[in-house]
Amino acid sequence: MGLIGVMFKKPLNDVEVVRNVLQIFAARAASELERQQDEVRIRQLAFCDAGTQLPNRSAFMRHLESVVADPQTTELALLLLDLNHFKEINDTAGHDLGDLVLKAVAERFAASITEGQYLARLGGDEFVVVCPGVQANSALATAQRLCDSIALPFMVEQHSFELSVGIGLALYPQDAATPLELLKHADIAMYQAKRQKLPVCVFEPWMERIVAEQLHIAKRLASAIAEKQLNLHFQPQVDLHSGRLIGAEALCRWHDEELGQVSPGKFIPIAEERGMIVALGSWVIEEACRQLAAWREQGHSMPGQLAINIAAQQFEEDDLVASVLNRCTQFAVEASQLSLEITESGIMENPEKAIAITEVLKSKGLGLSIDDFGTGYSSLAYLKRFAADKIKIDISFVRDMLTSDNDRVIVATIIAMANTLGLETIAEGIENQDQITALLALGCAQGQGYYFDRPLTAKEFAERWLR
Numbered sequence: 001m002g003l004i005g006v007m008f009k010k011p012l013n014d015v016e017v018v019r020n021v022l023q024i025f026a027a028r029a030a031s032e033l034e035r036q037q038d039e040v041r042i043r044q045l046a047f048c049d050a051g052t053q054l055p056n057r058s059a060f061m062r063h064l065e066s067v068v069a070d071p072q073t074t075e076l077a078l079l080l081l082d083l084n085h086f087k088e089i090n091d092t093a094g095h096d097l098g099d100l101v102l103k104a105v106a107e108r109f110a111a112s113i114t115e116g117q118y119l120a121r122l123g124g125d126e127f128v129v130v131c132p133g134v135q136a137n138s139a140l141a142t143a144q145r146l147c148d149s150i151a152l153p154f155m156v157e158q159h160s161f162e163l164s165v166g167i168g169l170a171l172y173p174q175d176a177a178t179p180l181e182l183l184k185h186a187d188i189a190m191y192q193a194k195r196q197k198l199p200v201c202v203f204e205p206w207m208e209r210i211v212a213e214q215l216h217i218a219k220r221l222a223s224a225i226a227e228k229q230l231n232l233h234f235q236p237q238v239d240l241h242s243g244r245l246i247g248a249e250a251l252c253r254w255h256d257e258e259l260g261q262v263s264p265g266k267f268i269p270i271a272e273e274r275g276m277i278v279a280l281g282s283w284v285i286e287e288a289c290r291q292l293a294a295w296r297e298q299g300h301s302m303p304g305q306l307a308i309n310i311a312a313q314q315f316e317e318d319d320l321v322a323s324v325l326n327r328c329t330q331f332a333v334e335a336s337q338l339s340l341e342i343t344e345s346g347i348m349e350n351p352e353k354a355i356a357i358t359e360v361l362k363s364k365g366l367g368l369s370i371d372d373f374g375t376g377y378s379s380l381a382y383l384k385r386f387a388a389d390k391i392k393i394d395i396s397f398v399r400d401m402l403t404s405d406n407d408r409v410i411v412a413t414i415i416a417m418a419n420t421l422g423l424e425t426i427a428e429g430i431e432n433q434d435q436i437t438a439l440l441a442l443g444c445a446q447g448q449g450y451y452f453d454r455p456l457t458a459k460e461f462a463e464r465w466l467r
C-alpha cells in the first residue's frame, strides 16, 4: 500500500527498536491511505446513482447551486423528466428488469444531450437536465430530443418495453430566484404535462396557484376522509320498459365548511393523484354496506344491486376483494347485493390484474360494470376476458345520440357488441323520454339519469323509491 524509507547517518546498533518504530510509521501511513480510498468510495456512493451511473440528487443539487452561483451564468433552463407509467413495468416485469430499463433509458438520455448540459437521476423514474445559457426555445428543442430518444421500444432480456416521458421546463432567472425554487417550478410544470397528457410543459405562474389550491383542497379532503365527513347519495337505476327500480348507484358527496359543496369531478381526481382514493373508496364500501343494512332494518327492500364506483388504484390493492367481503359480513349484506363500477380507462391501466381480480369478484357473486364505456380505449381482446356483466354507456353519447348520427351509431354499436359478448347495457345520463324511446329501439333496456331522479340522500331515496 505504500513504502517508507528512513536514512540514518550512522550504522544502527539497536535494530529491534528501529524496526518497531518503522512498523508504527508504516501502520499509520497504511491507515491514512485506506482512509483516503474510503473517502473516494463514499463520495462515489453519495453522489453517483448506482443503477444508472449518473450523478444523483445530491450531486445534481450541488451542481445546480454552483452553476447558479457562477457570475458567468446569466440564464439556464432546467428540465425535469418523469417516465409515464413506469410503475407498470416494475409491477409486471419485476424490479430487476425495471432497473435494467432505467439504465437503458439513462443511456439514451445521455446520448441525446449536448456538450455542457448536465444529466442526473433524481430517484425512481425521475431525471433532470440542466441546460446552461439557453432560453425557452432551445430548451424545448432539447426536451423534444429527449422525448424522441426513447420513442423506439426498449429491448431488455427478450422483453420489449414502450416508454414515454412527461417533461417540465422552468427557466432561471425568469421563473425562479433560487435553485430550489427552480426545481420546484420544473416539478409543477411536469405535473401539468402529466395532467394534460402533454410531452412537455413550460412553467407558468398560474400553475403554481392551481397546485396550491389543490394542495389546500387535498389537505381538507384528507381530514374529511379521516373524520368520515363524506356522505353518499343514491341515484336510481330503472328498467326502461316499466320504469321499475332495478338498482342504484352510490355517489360520493363532500360538503366542506370552508369550500362548500365540492363536486366529485373535482375531489375524486385529487384523491387519485394524492394517494387518498384507496382510503376514500374503502369508506364508500363500508358506508354502502352500512346503508343497505340500515334500509333493511327500516323494513325497506332494495331491489337489484347497489353500484359502487371503484377507482383504478383500488384495483391495484391486493386486499380489495377481501375487504369488500369483510364489509359484507360485518353488515350481514349479501355480496350479490353489491356491484362494482370500474371505468374503462381504469381497467386499461393494468388489464391483466383487473381481469384476475374480476374473476374472483364474480365468483363471490358481486356484480361488475364497466363505467363510462366508449371514452377509453379498451381492446376487445381484454373486454372478452374481463368478467363484467354490464356496460354503462357513457353520458356523452346518450346526451348527443338524438342530435348526432355519429353518437347514435356509437350507441348502437356498443349495444350490439355487448349483446355479442353476453353483457347487459345501461345508459347513463338520461334526461328525456326521446332518449328512452331511442335506447329501447336499439335494444338497451336499463337507464339512469335526471329524467328518473337526481342522486338523492339515503332518506329521500328510501321515501321515493323503496317500499
Ligand code: C2E
Pocket: 235, 250, 251, 252, 253, 263, 264, 265, 268, 281, 284, 309, 310, 311, 341, 371, 372, 395, 428, 429, 430, 431, 448, 449, 450, 451, 455
Ligand atoms: P359516474 O360514475 O359516471 O357517475 C355518473 C355521474 O353522472 C354522476 O355525477 C351523476 O350525478 C351524473 N348524472 C347522473 N344522471 C345525470 C343526468 O341525467 N345528466 C347529467 N348531466 N349528469 C347526470 P357525479 O355524482 O358528479 O360523479 C361524477 C364522477 O365522480 C362519477 O362518474 C365517478 O366517476 C366519480 N365518483 C363519484 N363517487 C365516487 C366514489 O365513491 N368513488 C369513486 N372512485 N369515484 C366516484
Ligand code: MG
Pocket: 249, 309, 341, 371
Ligand atoms: Mg359510476
Ligand code: MG
Pocket: 371, 372, 392, 394, 395, 428
Ligand atoms: Mg359513468
